[in-house]
Amino acid sequence: MTSISVSNLNFAYDKQSIIQNLSVNFAPGKIHLLIGENGAGKSTLLKIMAGLLPKFGGKLTGKISIDAKTSMMFQDPELQFALPTAYDELIFTMENLKVSRETYKDKINHVAKFTGISHLLKQPLAQLSGGEKQKVALAILLVMDSDLLLLDEPFANCDLASRRNILIKLKKLVKAGKTVIIVDHDLPDYETLADEIWLFKDKQLHQLTNEERTKLFKQLKQYSKVKFSLPQNQKSIFNFSNTVIKQQLPLIEVSTQKIYQGKITLLTGENGAGKTTLFKTLTKMHPYYGNLTYKSKEIKGWHLKPYLSSVAQVFQEANNQFLEITVQEELTLSQKKQVNPYFTKEKLAKSLEKLGLNKLLDHSVYTLSGGQKKKLQILLMLLNNHDVLLLDEPLAGLDTASRQIIINLLSDIQKQTNQTFIIISHQICELAPICNYHLVLAKKGLTYVQNGGEDLES
Template sequence: MIELQAVTFQQQEKMIFNHVTFAFPAHQLTLVTGDSGSGKSTLFRLIAGFAQLSYQGNILLNGENLATASMKQKAQAVGMVFQNPSQQFTMRTLRKELIFTLENIGLAPVDIQERMNHALALGETTDLADKAINQLSGGEKQRAALTVVLALDAPILLLDEPFASIDPESRVRFIQKLKQLRDQGKTILLSDHDWSGYHEVVDAVVEVTEGQLQFGSLDKLTVDTVFHLQQADTTPFFDFQKVQITRNQRLLVETTSQLQTGITTLTGANGGGKTSLLKAMVQLEKYHGNMFLQGKKIRKKRQLYQTMSLAVQDAAKQFVALTVQEELAFCNNQQPEILTQQQAALAYFNISKNQSLFHLSEGQKKIVQLISMLSLPLDFLLLDEPFAGLDQHACDYFVEWIQQQATQQDFLIVTHRLAPLSGVSQHHLVLAKQTLQVGEQQ
């Protein structure tokens, strides 16, 4: 059981948790929900105890207070997957990360190989074990982070948005694996803004709201949303001519095709090359062949970024300033209506313009990134997993903004979370078998 006793935590001047007393049931799979920035990630960090956050009250794990325990003791009691998996790794490859982790908890060398192989199989990452972690896709990094946690074999698992960048097929399999781990006696807390696939698996829902925790209704875990396209008259505007993208001598993409005006959703399996394709389109990754925007050959020139740009998957990697206000000013669009829209968005999400970007939650970072990128006066905007870490209200807000912009701007959106774009996107492409294919409505 995970028990909070009169826990109070304040970050800077903001009260995150106020005298919270609550118990999470043992040996159950609990879905933790709440708006972006409500404190879900902070709750997991407090329970895990890895970050040495200063709080009042007590947190008991199976009856023990681990506040003064060693990191080794904590790691043996709790395994945690961070919302941003890039923050989780120390070593160059997953295999080295697993060996390093298991050595640190004192596992005998003779047992490390067996534990590692079991975790790689369970996490479906055997093929990733010796690849450089910084070369993995976002979804592959999430699977790698989950593999490390599974190798620890801790009785309590804290999973913070573990499937945000994982393709739907893998997501279904991993949810079932969590069910199996629960049935084996694990206590699992999982946060996710996408509730699809949980309705037959989750034992309890806990809501984080206004600094408190409360049990929610399982009825909110509805069945999967059907993805359908909006019908519209469109014309080609972007051409791929004999484009090939390779990495480490492996062919990722090979296509001769066109993009149509409007909003296009791009899906595909993790590691299939979607992010590499987007980077190549904005000339940030090498490729063979030619690309044309409105009939003009694309070249790596400064003027290109006045026409098209890419919102990258990890919002923090996009930032060039320290505060929210400085970041939004950097977009260099000072039109009164844009400034008004930016201020309205910050007010809606309760984000101060003076806040440090690096004190924001991952969801709030994504919000600021999207405000900034959608403020740019571009013809074509590429968005890589824009809904990762966002609650439904935030998704609805930005989809409405995208729809407004789509009257004068084209979008290519890579996402595994299709529900926000259902009935909004005019086109669906799938990157499969190294080529772009027309996707089916679901």
């Protein structure tokens, strides 16, 4: 049975202490959930357990003992890809593990069915949605058949039904002898599925008592089913008319629909429905057929530079948005452009403090935690004065407090500037209070709905 123990562990990046005098034993054959604020040290601990640190940075003292074959899934699934398709990646993994060719097919079919990627095996990874890529990364991990699975925000971009389905299957693996240590900020499903919950705080891990678990999940249940308004006689900013968007085959087919100006619209749909591809189309990164206008002018007819100065996108992966090295350099670059009138010097300083970025100005953006990167990325894009901002999974990987800060910031800015925000997210209940409309992408079509919550994803 897997043995995992940590004794007097200390870890620091340069002079920044992350973990201090940590001693803990993770019981084998269980699902262990690690929670805590962004930057608390959760991902760092997983990387230490995987043997990546201090090999690739930082200073470590103390002892960590793991008597098990170990595999890790990163926050950014693309870090685990080297080949064009999921099928190629799975074959490559098994070849490296010297698995006999006779067993390839059965193993691939098994993990593909487990993770729900059977239909994605031969598709280019570059064309998959964020949630689909996370499923592929998990499949690669499972084909290794490790005893200990370290999962860092593995479902941040997955729809609700997919994440719940995979979690239930992981529970079955644990009953068969596997051990799972998982970092996640979307907690409701863990009320029944997590065996142990650990809070990372003040550079230490604290195991939640039964009373603390009850209190945690009671707080989460404050969100209930929500209702949205339906648009009526509003001014539109995007107009679809017999619009077709293809990804080899038609992915989106809209006879007529509108997205409304000066509003916050929530866009939801299953993984692979085409939400991110729609955003790429709205930013002239993906072609379309038929008619699709922005401010009554065909998007194809807009010159790229003036169009992108008006319409911008917050990408799923924060690293794709950064151009400089340090946090301060990124902020300076953004302020050289047309700055959003919302951000006075005082409001920017206050926002940096609320987001916990004010003490990280000299840090390289690439040494930040996933959540810290996400907060910086959103702030940088809000600093620019775009008419339309498309936000692709802006809350993914953020702790509860950080999510609320971002939500409040979006609401305050939109009320003052009347910008148009379109938000792709699976955090429907949290975003509902600030969103005017809920647009669902399903069966290739776009439809406004009044309801929200899990029933749309299941």
